[in-house]
Amino acid sequence: xxxxxxxxxxxxxxxxxxxxxxxxxxxxxxxxxxxxxxxxxxxxxxxxxxxxxxxxxxxxxxxxxxxxxxxxxxxxxxxxxxxxxxxxxxxxxxxxxxxxxxxxxxxxxxxxxxxxxxxxxxxxxxxxxxxxxxxxxxxxxxxxxxxxxxxxxxxxxxxxxxxxxxxxxxxxxxxxxxxxxxxxxxxxxxxxxxxxxxxxxxxxxxxxxxxxxxxxxxxxxxxxxxxxxxxxxxxxxxxxxxxxxxxxxxxx
Numbered sequence: 001x002x003x004x005x006x007x008x009x010x011x012x013x014x015x016x017x018x019x020x021x022x023x024x025x026x027x028x029x030x031x032x033x034x035x036x037x038x039x040x041x042x043x044x045x046x047x048x049x050x051x052x053x054x055x056x057x058x059x060x061x062x063x064x065x066x067x068x069x070x071x072x073x074x075x076x077x078x079x080x081x082x083x084x085x086x087x088x089x090x091x092x093x094x095x096x097x098x099x100x101x102x103x104x105x106x107x108x109x110x111x112x113x114x115x116x117x118x119x120x121x122x123x124x125x126x127x128x129x130x131x132x133x134x135x136x137x138x139x140x141x142x143x144x145x146x147x148x149x150x151x152x153x154x155x156x157x158x159x160x161x162x163x164x165x166x167x168x169x170x171x172x173x174x175x176x177x178x179x180x181x182x183x184x185x186x187x188x189x190x191x192x193x194x195x196x197x198x199x200x201x202x203x204x205x206x207x208x209x210x211x212x213x214x215x216x217x218x219x220x221x222x223x224x225x226x227x228x229x230x231x232x233x234x235x236x237x238x239x240x241x242x243x244x245x246x247x248x249x250x251x252x
Contacts (some may be wrong), residue, residue, distance in 0.1 A: 003031045003230045003233075003234035004031075004032075004234075005020060005139070005234045006028060006031040006032055006033050006230060006233065006234050007031060007032025007033070007157065008033070008038075009028075009032075009033040009034070009087050009088050009139070010033065010034045010083050010084065010085065010087055010088065011025075011028050011033045011034070011035045011036065011086070011087075011088035011121070012035075012036045012038060012079060012088070012089050012090070012126060013025040013028070013036070013037060013038065013085050013087070013090045013092060014039065014066055014091050014092050014093035014118070014122055015039055015080040015091075015092035015093035015094060015145075015223070016035075016036045016037035016038055016039050016045060016048060016089070016092070017037070017040070017041040017044040017045050017048065018039075018041075018044065018097050019092070019193075019194075019222050020092045020143070020145060020190075020193065020222045020225045020226065021037075021039065021090070021092035021093065022048050022158075022222065023221075023222035023223045023225065024090050024092060024225070024226040024229050024230075025037050025048060025052065025059065026048070026051065026052060026055075026057075026226070027223070027226040027227065027228045027229070027230050028088075028090075028226075028229075028230065029052040029055075029057030029058060029059055030052075030055065030057055030088065031230060031234075032057075032103070033088070034058040034059075034060070035052065035057070035058065035059050035060070036059075036060045036062050036075075036079045036082075036083060036086070037059055037060065037061050037062060037078075038047055038062050038064050038066070038075055038093075038122075039063070039064070039093065039123065040063065040064070040065050041058035041063070042061070042063035045061035045062070045063060046061050048061070049061040052079030058162055060078075060079065060082050060083065062075045062079060065085065066093050066114060066117075066119075066121055066122060067110075067113035067114055067117065067118055069121060070122045072122065072125050072252050073125065076125040076126065077149045080106075080129075083145060084240065085129045085133055086126045086129040086130070086133075086141060087129065087133035087138055087140045087141070088132055088139075088140070088141045088143070088233055089122055089123060089126050089130065089141070089142050089143070090143040090145070090229060091113075091119045091122055091123070091142075091144045091145060091167075092145045093114055093118055094114060094115050094145065095110055095111050095114045095115060095160075096157065096252070097111055097159070097160065097222075098156040098157055099158075102128075107159070110161050111160055112159075112163060114161060115160075115163035115164065115166075115167065116163050116166045116167060116170070118214060119144060119167060119170065121168050122172070123142060123174070130142065130178070130183045131178075131181050131183060131236050133180070134181055134182035134183045134237075137179070137237075138237070139184070139233070140182065140183040140184065141183070141184045141185075141186065141231060141232075141233045141238075142171075142174065142178065142183065142184070142185045142186070143185075143186045143188065143229050143232065144167050144170070144171045144185070144186070144187050144188070145167075145188050145190070145225070146164045146167040146168045146171065146188065146189045147160075147161075147164040147189055147190060147191075148189050148190065148245060148251075149161040149164045149165075149169075149249060150164040150165040150167065150168040151165075151168075151189070151191055164189075164250075167187070168187055168189065169189075171185050171186075171187035171242075171243070172242075172243075175240070175242060179240065182237065184233075184237070184240040185240070185242070186229075186233070186240065186241055186242060186243070186244065187242065187243045187244070188225065188228055188229065188232075188234045188243075188244045189243070189244065189245045189246070190220060190225055190245075190246045190247070191219075191245075191246065191247035191248055191251040192217060192218070192219040192247075192248055192251055193219055193220045193221070193222060193225055194219045194220070194221050194222060199232065203232035217248050217250040217251045218248045218249075218250055218251075219248055220246060220248055221246075224246070225246065228244055228246055
């Protein structure tokens with residue numbers, strides 16, 4: 001499917017070094033958007049930007065850590081200098097760590113800082129751009145990648161699920177704030193997706209548990225999630241697909 005209305009837009013995608021973020025960035029660029037790739041791994045970002053450029057797209061690799069305010073501010077300044085006003089922000093950066101040891105406060109904090117505060121930092125950095133773009137009559141979008149874990153509890157992943165519930169609630173609340181100013185907010189809640197998230201699991205038993213579930217029900221590809229982002233953000237600007245739940249058919 002072609003998404004012609006994405007041509008000429010300026011997007012920022014976090015978590016763009018791999019998985020859903022990379023797939024989103026590649027597809028948006030293929031459809032004619034200028035894309036700023038944001039993630040911590042500079043070498044990987046450069047490779048993704050090179051791939052996009054080789055296919056005729058425009059991409060800017062911006063190494064930044066969404067958990068750090070100064071890093072985000074510096075990234076926003078560079079993006080503004082190179083690309084000007086941003087009209088599409090896609091928050092894909094995320095961390096999924098199992099809650100094995102109740103004393104792992106460092107892991108709790110890492111998930112909160114990345115999955116929740118990181119989203120807030122990115123939205124805050126580009127709020128002025130989005131509102132300005134909408135006031136000029138252009139499409140303006142925030143897309144947050146949440147998870148079905150926002151609604152369904154998974155044993156050993158209580159903190160991860162809580163962070164995603166926060167993203168889902170945040171998206172709903174922000175829609176009330178941004179909608180009247182013609183900025184759309186879309187919350188996407190995927191089920192099992194092929195991504196690097198499961199590689200964050202150090203515990204061998206839990207890793208086998210996740211692999212077993214994936215073998216049983218299958219997983220969506222990162223490209224299939226990217227297609228949903230492109231579809232939602234290419235609708236006429238008065239149409240807001242506010243919440244999308246996307247699961248493998250066999251995932252109940």
